Amino acid sequence: MNKFILIGVATATLASARAQDAASKPAASPDVESLRQQVQALSETVKALQQQVKDQQAAIDKTNGSAPSSSPNPETSPVAASISPSPAASAAGHFATEDSSVVSSTASAPAGSPGPGVNANGAATSESFPTTDTSVVSSAPETISSTGAGASLTQPISIGGGKNYMNISFDGLFALAGSSARDLDHIEVGDHDPQQRGFNARNLELALDGAVDPYFEGFANIVFKLNNDNETEVEVEEAFLQTTSLPFNLQLKAGQFFSAFGRINPTHPHTWDFADAPLVHGLLLGPDGLRGVGAQISWIVPVPWYSQLILGVQNGRGGTGFSFRNPGDNGMFFDRRTTDRELRGLQDFVWVPRWENSVDLSPTQVVLAGVSGAFGSNETGADSRTQIYGADFLYKWKSANAEGGFPFVKWQTEFMYRRFEAGRGIDESFPVAETFHDWGLYSQVLWGFKKGWVAGIRGDYVDMEDSRFTDDLDRQSRSRISANLTWYPTEFSKIRLQYNHDFLYENFFLADRDADSIFLQFEFILGAHGAHKF
Amino acid sequence: MKKILLILSTILACAFPAHAKLNVVATLPDFGSLAREIGGDKIDIVVLAKATEDPHFVDARPSFVVSLRNADVLIDGGAELEIGWLPPLLQNARNPKIEIGKPGRIQASQGIRLMNVPTNVTRAAGDVHALGNPHFTVDPIIGKAIAQHIAQSFAVLDPPNAAFYDGNYKKFEATINAKLQEWGAAMLPFKDQHVAAYHDSWPYFAHRFGINIDIFLEPKPGIPPSPSHLTEVIAQMKAQHVKAVIVEPYHDRRIAEKVASATGAKVVEFSQFPGGIPGTDSYVKLIDTLILRLAAALK
Numbered sequence: 070m071n072k073f074i075l076i077g078v079a080t081a082t083l084a085s086a087r088a089q090d091a092a093s094k095p096a097a098s099p100d101v102e103s104l105r106q107q108v109q110a111l112s113e114t115v116k117a118l119q120q121q122v123k124d125q126q127a128a129i130d131k132t133n134g135s136a137p138s139s140s141p142n143p144e145t146s147p148v149a150a151s152i153s154p155s156p157a158a159s160a161a162g163h164f165a166t167e168d169s170s171v172v173s174s175t176a177s178a179p180a181g182s183p184g185p186g187v188n189a190n191g192a193a194t195s196e197s198f199p200t201t202d203t204s205v206v207s208s209a210p211e212t213i214s215s216t217g218a219g220a221s222l223t224q225p226i227s228i229g230g231g232k233n234y235m236n237i238s239f240d241g242l243f244a245l246a247g248s249s250a251r252d253l254d255h256i257e258v259g260d261h262d263p264q265q266r267g268f269n270a271r272n273l274e275l276a277l278d279g280a281v282d283p284y285f286e287g288f289a290n291i292v293f294k295l296n297n298d299n300e301t302e303v304e305v306e307e308a309f310l311q312t313t314s315l316p317f318n319l320q321l322k323a324g325q326f327f328s329a330f331g332r333i334n335p336t337h338p339h340t341w342d343f344a345d346a347p348l349v350h351g352l353l354l355g356p357d358g359l360r361g362v363g364a365q366i367s368w369i370v371p372v373p374w375y376s377q378l379i380l381g382v383q384n385g386r387g388g389t390g391f392s393f394r395n396p397g398d399n400g401m402f403f404d405r406r407t408t409d410r411e412l413r414g415l416q417d418f419v420w421v422p423r424w425e426n427s428v429d430l431s432p433t434q435v436v437l438a439g440v441s442g443a444f445g446s447n448e449t450g451a452d453s454r455t456q457i458y459g460a461d462f463l464y465k466w467k468s469a470n471a472e473g474g475f476p477f478v479k480w481q482t483e484f485m486y487r488r489f490e491a492g493r494g495i496d497e498s499f500p501v502a503e504t505f506h507d508w509g510l511y512s513q514v515l516w517g518f519k520k521g522w523v524a525g526i527r528g529d530y531v532d533m534e535d536s537r538f539t540d541d542l543d544r545q546s547r548s549r550i551s552a553n554l555t556w557y558p559t560e561f562s563k564i565r566l567q568y569n570h571d572f573l574y575e576n577f578f579l580a581d582r583d584a585d586s587i588f589l590q591f592e593f594i595l596g597a598h599g600a601h602k603f
Numbered sequence: 604m605k606k607i608l609l610i611l612s613t614i615l616a617c618a619f620p621a622h623a624k625l626n627v628v629a630t631l632p633d634f635g636s637l638a639r640e641i642g643g644d645k646i647d648i649v650v651l652a653k654a655t656e657d658p659h660f661v662d663a664r665p666s667f668v669v670s671l672r673n674a675d676v677l678i679d680g681g682a683e684l685e686i687g688w689l690p691p692l693l694q695n696a697r698n699p700k701i702e703i704g705k706p707g708r709i710q711a712s713q714g715i716r717l718m719n720v721p722t723n724v725t726r727a728a729g730d731v732h733a734l735g736n737p738h739f740t741v742d743p744i745i746g747k748a749i750a751q752h753i754a755q756s757f758a759v760l761d762p763p764n765a766a767f768y769d770g771n772y773k774k775f776e777a778t779i780n781a782k783l784q785e786w787g788a789a790m791l792p793f794k795d796q797h798v799a800a801y802h803d804s805w806p807y808f809a810h811r812f813g814i815n816i817d818i819f820l821e822p823k824p825g826i827p828p829s830p831s832h833l834t835e836v837i838a839q840m841k842a843q844h845v846k847a848v849i850v851e852p853y854h855d856r857r858i859a860e861k862v863a864s865a866t867g868a869k870v871v872e873f874s875q876f877p878g879g880i881p882g883t884d885s886y887v888k889l890i891d892t893l894i895l896r897l898a899a900a901l902k
Contacts, residue, residue: 197784198783198784198786198787198788199744199783200744200747200779200780200783201744202742202744202811204716205715205716205718205739205742205744205745205748205807205810206714206715206716206744206745206747206748286694311694312697313694313697313699313702314697314699314702315697318672318697319697320695320697369668369669369672369695369697373669374666374669375665375666375668375669377665425665427664427665427666428666429664429666432653435662435664435665435666437665465662467656467662468656469653469655469656470655470656470852470853471656471657471660471853472656472657472660472853472854472855473657473659473660473825474657474660474662520827520855521827559726559729559730559825559826560660560687561726598683598686598687600663600686600687600688600689600690600691601662601663601687601688601691602663602691603662603663603664603665603691
């Protein structure tokens with residue numbers, strides 16, 4: 070019995086010893102091995118140098134007769150200098166002292182391997198100004214790029230100097246509103262616009278993005294907003310992935326995203342130049358803009374200028390597909406009782422093509438022009454269709470001596486036309502079918518006159534065709550002029566004062582025929598450095 | 604019909620050019636200049652930022668997407684100087700050749716030890732770069748390292764011309780080594796002197812040539828000078844007998860002149876980028892000019 074125990078213990082200890090051996094070896098061996106090799110390489114270098122010095126001294130002794138050679142040998146100093154940038158020396162800083170001590174016995178070792186902070190003007194005492202400096206160039210570049218084994222896309226994206234798999238940022242957009250109209254939520258057409266007198270928090274946005282793997286990038290924008298009763302609403306504004314390496318200049322995007330229609334629609338409210346959405350955007354594309362779950366393919370046309378074709382397809386259902394399969398408030402849209410039906414086929418998707426082109430007029434001037442369309446069915450009848458066409462234009466001048474992106478002048482205009490077949494509603498409950506031709510445009514000029522300061526003016530107009538049978542308050546023609554002044558203390562914060570004058574027609578809402586509004590908007594951005602799209 | 608064919612063939616010719624030269628895109632003019640030294644007539648180069656504009660804020664123009672789409676090589680700083688405009692361009696360019704990690708992507712800061720790496724990153728300190736100060740090319744020793752990096756990458760991407768690139772690097776290295784003696788000697792009389800600058804773009808230049816560029820008109824990086832801060836700067840400059848205030852082409856020169864006239868210092872126009880000031884169409888000429896101008900002001 071005892072024997073068995075003894076044997077057991079012996080084998081156990083043996084096994085554990087082996088295990089330890091096995092465990093320790095793979096962890097330590099590469100490091101130790103490489104260190105060993107480095108030390109060996111260094112000691113060989115040192116030996117070689119000593120030999121060289123001896124030889125040279127012998128030679129000097131021969132030529133000088135018998136003078137004791139304690140004087141520094143000028144020949145060796147270039148050697149000293151040439152050793153220091155070798156990969157071995159720079160790879161391990163603490164070896165450097167050994168290195169220089171060998172050399173300094175024979176020469177003054179000018180900046181043999183200056184530590185960080187050692188000023189290059191240590192050269193004052195030496196004859197030549199140093200031409201290498203291991204304190205700034207930390208490794209031999211041959212190990213860097215040529216192999217392609219460097220950083221890969223799957224490596225954590227750095228934020229704040231650390232390592233993270235994604236960029237995280239938070240954007241808070243607030244507005245203090247005053248208006249001669251009591252129903253600001255009717256005057257303002259965008260869901261993220263100020264909706265009531267007093268304070269508004271309509272766009273508190275959490276943005277995440279990063280490389281998914283070597284093939285995809287992922288993006289998400291989750292928006293929190295406080296309604297007029299200060300209850301929190303959450304909106305998955307965008308969440309999509311995008312390919313990074315499709316061939317033939319193609320790119321695929323899939324998930325929930327803003328449709329690529331015009332200039333304003335694909336952008337987030339905090340990047341807008343005004344505190345609210347243009348009328349034509351809110352009334353024709355919808356209060357939330359046109360967005361939804363779907364897919365999009367884009368192709369950069371291989372021509373010498375920038376030209377991109379985009380085709381998106383989305384469900385276009387609900388409030389974010391406003392002019393399309395939108396059941397409306399309480400099942401009513403344009404006074405029709407809506408059908409609210411399931412997808413029947415490809416014709417019920419919203420198809421969004423876009424073609425955009427850009428040229429540089431000069432090194433300081435850029436023009437971008439695009440045409441867009443959005444085609445699908447709507448819910449006001451069994452086979453009623455909606456078509457929206459858009460054209461947009463952007464001109465930007467920026468000084469050749471711009472500091473912080475200022476000064477600049479930017480002119481942006483968008484035109485939209487909507488053909489809306491309003492059917493007879495569910496079960497043909499509405500007396501007639503009619504077709505509305507609505508159109509509108511806005512035009513705005515922004516002048517960044519000084520670093521951090523931007524002044525802007527905007528004109529808005531929307532022409533809605535009257536219904537011959539009802540008096541729908543949402544179908545009134547409107548116009549507006551706006552002026553604002555924005556101060557960006559840095560690119561992470563802004564304070565904006567805006568004045569709106571709305572020209573409203575008779576019987577429109579309950580307040581005066583015209584409305585004056587003032588907004589004081591303020592914003593902060595935390596986290597990852599957002600990049601600015603053009 | 605013939606016309607249509609002609610137009611089509613022109614478009615195709617533009618789309619698929621005969622692959623003769625390396626298409627190189629550099630985000631900033633300093634990298635572009637070094638690439639020219641190495642690539643000579645064997646490369647076609649497009650530089651995105653202008654030499655006279657603020658490199659932190661460059662518009663992400665759509666035409667840049669076209670350049671990046673056609674690029675065989677992209678040279679960027681890799682130290683977040685271009686973070687405000689390069690990422691969306693790269694997302695749109697959909698060019699796998701210039702992804703990070705591929706031989707076609709040269710990040711100039713690789714192998715460079717960046718200075719002033721903040722231990723604690725907070726934007727309360729202004730526009731601080733988490734990876735360290737990204738204005739490193741103005742140190743000629745670093746310039747050489749970047750040029751070598753470029754030469755090695757070009758050689759990998761274009762092996763038939765490898766010897767040409769290597770030869771150009773050797774030439775450039777020899778020129779810089781010789782020039783360093785000249786520049787070092789010119790700056791030697793002003794060792795340890797203090798110099799003021801509008802923005803903290805010059806720690807590498809100062810480190811190389813043994814001067815201290817450590818008084819800044821901006822209270823914090825990227826934050827415009829405030830009157831109270833300028834009062835402090837003027838007092839400090841008087842106390843340390845500062846003789847020069849460095850401004851770059853995109854800075855407000857009037858502020859620098861006000862400070863200069865209050866302290867008896869001279870305004871010196873500097874640029875990090877070849878072409879940013881007159882007569883500096885190459886890297887060597889740029890450093891030549893910087894040394895000449897600073898030495899003249901400090902005399």
